[in-house]
Amino acid sequence: MPVITVNWWQGNDRESRRDLVAGITDVVTRVSGCPDETVTVIVRDVAPDHWGKGGQLADEIRPPRSLR
Amino acid sequence: MPVITVNWWQGNDRESRRDLVAGITDVVTRVSGCPDETVTVIVRDVAPDHWGKGGQLADEIRPPRSLR
Amino acid sequence: MPVITVNWWQGNDRESRRDLVAGITDVVTRVSGCPDETVTVIVRDVAPDHWGKGGQLADEIRPPRSLR
Amino acid sequence: MPVITVNWWQGNDRESRRDLVAGITDVVTRVSGCPDETVTVIVRDVAPDHWGKGGQLADEIRPPRSLR
Amino acid sequence: MPVITVNWWQGNDRESRRDLVAGITDVVTRVSGCPDETVTVIVRDVAPDHWGKGGQLADEIRPPRSLR
Amino acid sequence: MPVITVNWWQGNDRESRRDLVAGITDVVTRVSGCPDETVTVIVRDVAPDHWGKGGQLADEIRPPRSLR
Numbered sequence: 001m002p003v004i005t006v007n008w009w010q011g012n013d014r015e016s017r018r019d020l021v022a023g024i025t026d027v028v029t030r031v032s033g034c035p036d037e038t039v040t041v042i043v044r045d046v047a048p049d050h051w052g053k054g055g056q057l058a059d060e061i062r063p064p065r066s067l068r
Numbered sequence: 069m070p071v072i073t074v075n076w077w078q079g080n081d082r083e084s085r086r087d088l089v090a091g092i093t094d095v096v097t098r099v100s101g102c103p104d105e106t107v108t109v110i111v112r113d114v115a116p117d118h119w120g121k122g123g124q125l126a127d128e129i130r131p132p133r134s135l136r
Numbered sequence: 137m138p139v140i141t142v143n144w145w146q147g148n149d150r151e152s153r154r155d156l157v158a159g160i161t162d163v164v165t166r167v168s169g170c171p172d173e174t175v176t177v178i179v180r181d182v183a184p185d186h187w188g189k190g191g192q193l194a195d196e197i198r199p200p201r202s203l204r
Numbered sequence: 205m206p207v208i209t210v211n212w213w214q215g216n217d218r219e220s221r222r223d224l225v226a227g228i229t230d231v232v233t234r235v236s237g238c239p240d241e242t243v244t245v246i247v248r249d250v251a252p253d254h255w256g257k258g259g260q261l262a263d264e265i266r267p268p269r270s271l272r
Numbered sequence: 273m274p275v276i277t278v279n280w281w282q283g284n285d286r287e288s289r290r291d292l293v294a295g296i297t298d299v300v301t302r303v304s305g306c307p308d309e310t311v312t313v314i315v316r317d318v319a320p321d322h323w324g325k326g327g328q329l330a331d332e333i334r335p336p337r338s339l340r
Numbered sequence: 341m342p343v344i345t346v347n348w349w350q351g352n353d354r355e356s357r358r359d360l361v362a363g364i365t366d367v368v369t370r371v372s373g374c375p376d377e378t379v380t381v382i383v384r385d386v387a388p389d390h391w392g393k394g395g396q397l398a399d400e401i402r403p404p405r406s407l408r
Contacts, residue, residue, distance in 0.1 A: 001176065001280070001281060001323060001325060001330065002278060002279065002280040002281075003139050003176060003178065003278075003279045003280075004276060004277065004278050004279070004296075005276065005277045005279075006274060006275075006276050006300070007246055007274065007275045007276070007277075008273070008274040008275075008300070008304055008306075009273060009274075009304075012303070012304055014117055014125070016303050016304065017117065017118065017120075017125060018124075018125055018128070019299075019302075019303045020120075020299065020300065020303045020304075021120030021123060021124065021125055022120075022123045022124070023298075023299030023302070023303065024120070024276075024296055024299055024300075025120060025122065025123035026123065026295075026299075027291075027292065027295030027296055027298075027299060028278070028280070028292065028296075030291075030295070031284070031288050031291045031292045031295065032280055032281075032284055032288065032292075034280075036122050036123045037121065037122035038122075039120070039121070039122065039123070040119070040120065040121060040137065040139060040176065041119070041120030041121075042075055042114055042118070042119060042120075042139065043118040043119070043120070044118070045118070046246055049218055049221065050221065050246070050247040050248070050249070051244070051245070051246060051247070051273060052221075052224075052225030052226075052228070052229060052243070052244065052245030052246075052247070053241065053243070053244060053245075053273060054229065054240050054241035054242075054243065055225060055226045055229035055230065055240045055243070056222075056225065056226070057218070057221060057222055057225055058273065060222070069144070069145060069187060069189060069194065069380065070142060070143065070144040070145075071142075071143045071144075071343050071380060071382065072140060072141065072142050072143070072160075073140065073141045073143075074138060074139075074140050074164070075138065075139045075140070075141075076137070076138040076139075076164070076168055076170075077137060077138075077168075080167070080168055082253060082261070084167050084168065085253065085254065085256075085261060086260075086261055086264070087163075087166075087167045088163065088164065088167045088168075088256075089256030089259060089260065089261055090256075090259045090260070091162075091163030091166070091167065092140075092160055092163055092164075092256070093256060093258065093259035094159075094163075094259065095155075095156065095159030095160055095162075095163060096142070096144070096156065096160075098155075098159070099148070099152050099155045099156045099159065100144055100145075100148060100152065100156075102144075104258050104259045105257065105258035106258075107256070107257070107258065107259070108255070108256065108257060108341065108343060108380065109255070109256030109257075110211055110250055110254070110255055110256075110343065111254040111255070111256070112254070113254070119137060121137060126137065143382055150321060150329070153321065153322065153324075153329060154328075154329055154332070156324075157324030157327060157328065157329055158324075158327045158328070160324070161324060161326065161327035162327065172326050172327045173325065173326035174326075175324070175325070175326065175327070176323070176324065176325060177323070177324030177325075178279055178318055178322070178323055178324075179322040179323070179324070180322070181322070182382055185354060185357065186357065186382070186383040186384070186385070187380070187381070187382055187383070188357075188360075188361030188362075188364070188365060188379070188380065188381030188382075188383070189377065189379070189380060189381075190365065190376045190377035190378075190379065191361060191362045191365035191366065191376045191379070192358075192361065192362070193354070193357060193358055193361055196358070205312065205348070205349060205391060205393060205398065206346060206347065206348040206349075207275050207312060207314065207346075207347045207348075208344060208345065208346050208347070208364075209344065209345045209347075210342060210343075210344050210368070211342065211343045211344070211345075212341070212342040212343075212368070212372055212374075213341060213342075213372075216371070216372055220371050220372065223367075223370075223371045224367065224368065224371045224372075227366075227367030227370070227371065228344075228364055228367055228368075230363075230367075231359075231360065231363030231364055231366075231367060232346070232348070232360065232364075234359075234363070235352070235356050235359045235360045235363065236348055236349075236352055236356065236360075238348075244273065244275060244312065246275065255341060257341060262341065286389060286397070289389065289390065289392075289397060290396075290397055290400070292392075293392030293395060293396065293397055294392075294395045294396070296392070297392060297394065297395035298395065308394050308395045309393065309394035310394075311392070311393070311394065311395070312391070312392065312393060313391070313392030313393075314347055314386055314390070314391055314392075315390040315391070315392070316390070317390070
C-alpha cells in the first residue's frame, strides 16, 4: 500500500518518469515485501522558481565564489 | 482546523470538485464535530503520466491478460 | 487511484477514523466514479501544540476578547 | 535539513516568492540553528477553484450576509 | 534537490529504512542526474489503523470471500 | 488560507515551535497580504533515522573525511 511522492525540478521527460516509477517500485517492493501493484508513486514537477534553497529561489542561486 | 489533500487523476470538472469539497467537508465535520468553516480541502489534479501504479505510468498500464 | 491525506487534531478514536475513511471513500467514488478499492486515505493525527493558527500554537489560542 | 511546503492561492509573483523563501528560511534557521543552505522551501500555487473552505470552492465563497 | 516522501505501513526496521533510502537515492540520482547528497528522503511509518483502503481501515480489511 | 507544512528533525521544543509558527505566519501574511488567522502551520518532527540524505540515514551520516 505504500504511497511515495517525488518532488523534483521540472524538466525530466516521460522516459525519466517511467524509469523513476519502475525503479522506486522495485526498491519499495524489495525492501517491504509488498506486491508491486500496491505501490503508488506521485511525481510532482516543480519549477526552480518555485523551489527555495538556502534562502534563494533555485533559479537565482549564484554558484559559490570559487566557481564564478 | 482539519486540512485534507486530495490527489486524484486530472479530468474531473468544477462540478465534481464542488461535490468533492462539499462531501468531504460534511464527512469531516460530522465525524470530528468541528465547524465546517474550519475545514480546508486542497484538490490536486495529477496527470496519469505523472502517476505510477505497479511500477508503470498509469496511462501505460496494460489491462490484465484476461481482459485483453 | 485517489490518495487522500487527512491532517486533523489528535483525539479522534478508532470509530471516528473508521467513519472518516468510509465516508471520504464514498464521496470520492461517487464523485470520480472510480472503484472504492482504489481509494487510499491516510489519516494523520497532529497534536495541537504542533499546529499553528493565526500565529499561535493551537493549544494556546486565547478565545476572542468577547468570549473571555 | 528542514523541508517546508507552502500551499497558497495562485497569484503571487516571483518577487513575492523570493521574499517568502528568504523570510521562511531566516525564521527556520534562527529557530532551529541549522545552516540556511540546508533549508528547502517548495511553493505550491493552488487555484481558488481547487481549494475548499467551509464546504465551498474558495472562488464561490459568498461573503457573510452582513457584508453583502 | 529532489525531496521524496514515503508513506508505508509501520513495522519496517532500521535496516529496511537504510535500504529504502539508499535504493531510492540511487534511482533518483541515476534518472535525474543530480548528485546524491542533494536527495532528501522522508520516511513516514503509518499504523494500519490510520490507513484506509477500499473504505475500510487497513487492519480490518477482510480477505476476499474466496480466501476466507 | 495558506497551509504551510514544516518537516524538520525532532528535538525542537515547544518554545521553538511557538517561534516557528509566529515567524512563518508573519512572513506569509506580510508577503501575501492575507490576515494571520487564515494561516495554518503544521509542524512535523521527523526522527533522523527516518530521514535520508545523500543515500544514508541522517543519524548515520559520517562527517566528510577532512572533519574526521
